[in-house]
Each structure stands twice: as structure tokens, then as C-alpha cells.
Amino acid sequence: GNRQVRVRLSFDNQTHQSDIKKEEPLKNEIEEIPEEFDDEFEEAKYRAERIIRQLLQSMRVNAKISSRILDPEDEHDKPMLLVEITGNDLSILIGRKAETLNSLQYITSLVLNQQMGSWIALMIDVQGYRFRRERQLRQLARRMADQAVATGRKQVLEPMPANERRLIHLELRYHPFVTTESVGEEPARKTTIFLKPKE
Numbered sequence: 001g002n003r004q005v006r007v008r009l010s011f012d013n014q015t016h017q018s019d020i021k022k023e024e025p026l027k028n029e030i031e032e033i034p035e036e037f038d039d040e041f042e043e044a045k046y047r048a049e050r051i052i053r054q055l056l057q058s059m060r061v062n063a064k065i066s067s068r069i070l071d072p073e074d075e076h077d078k079p080m081l082l083v084e085i086t087g088n089d090l091s092i093l094i095g096r097k098a099e100t101l102n103s104l105q106y107i108t109s110l111v112l113n114q115q116m117g118s119w120i121a122l123m124i125d126v127q128g129y130r131f132r133r134e135r136q137l138r139q140l141a142r143r144m145a146d147q148a149v150a151t152g153r154k155q156v157l158e159p160m161p162a163n164e165r166r167l168i169h170l171e172l173r174y175h176p177f178v179t180t181e182s183v184g185e186e187p188a189r190k191t192t193i194f195l196k197p198k199e
Helices: 040-058 096-116 129-151 162-172
Strands: 064-070 080-086 122-126 178-183 190-195
Touching (some): 040 122, 096 122, 122 129, 129 162, 129 178, 162 178, 162 190
Parallel strands (some): 080 122
Antiparallel strands (some): 064 080
16 A cells, blocks of 8 residues: 555674675776776676676576677667566566566666666566567557447556557558557556547
8 A cells, every 4th residue: 555664673693794795886896897898888788697697696587697788779768778688487586566577677787877877678588478568568559449440439558568559550650540659647657548549
């Protein structure tokens, strides 16, 4: 719910503060880059993989990491860095409604952009989850657009994170009869699909 709560944390009697290992800040652990890169995205790939590798080690998750550059969807987009994580039983990295995956992506993006000194579009995928979800969302967008045309009534989708709402907008941006709009406040912001006004 929306109630505010107060949480009190205390040490277990059998745990001593001197036993707690102090971790160095993440960015300091991966600041040294052993080679020069001719391309900004090649450097971003290298840095992103190192950031994620250390995060996974801290989480005690064993997985393989690979990365590649995705071409822009159109002239308004920029290339995107995709980091793919694969392995056995990685559902812990996805979480409910991809909350854990989105948090991992957000943290990695913050550290990466600070190190690069410029904004790099980043997407992290685990076991192909995002591409399966993208296919589902594109199918949903087309189906709801058909409903909007058939009924003449706007269709309101469930709340989604910004990257998923973007997919709905992209899928329907050239639709001849409907247009899309995001309404509401985060985290309950929704995409609506409605008929274009008649000319």
C-alpha cells in the first residue's frame, strides 16, 4: 500500500561490526582500463561488462556476459548497447515484473554514464526475457489498436515502465487510424490507444 513505515535494523548478537567486510565503491574497482579504444561504444561495452560482472559477483550469481550494439530504430534514435546475461536459473535477476532486472540496468547505467562522461543508451537482458517481452508487447499493441478501431473507444493498457511504454508507441507510430499517449504519474503511468481525429 501507500502507508509510510519505519524499519529498525540491528546487529545480530553473534555478529560483530569488525567482522563486516567493507566494500570499495563499485566505480573504483573498475576504473582502470587496460587499453585504448578507437570507438566510444567499444569502450562502453568493455566498461558495462565489467560493471555487471562485479555486480553479479557481489550477488554470488554465476553467469556469462556478452554485449553488442543495436542499430537505431529510426533517425531519431541512437545506437543502443545491449548486454546479454545467460546461465542457469537466472530468474532471480529478472524478478517480479522485471523489477530486479530494471534495477540492475538502472544501477549499471548510472555507473557507466558517470565513467564515460556521456549518456549511453543501455539495455540489459537476461535469458532473452526482454526480447520475449518485446514480442508480447508489440502483439498487444496491435491487438488493442484493432479493438480501438472496432469499438471506437480508447484502450487503456496496464501500468508499464517507460521502456515498455516506448515499445507500444513505436509499434503504433505509423498506424493509419490510431495514436498513443502516456497518462498518469509514475509508477502507475499508462499508455492509452485512441482513434486519430478525422480530418
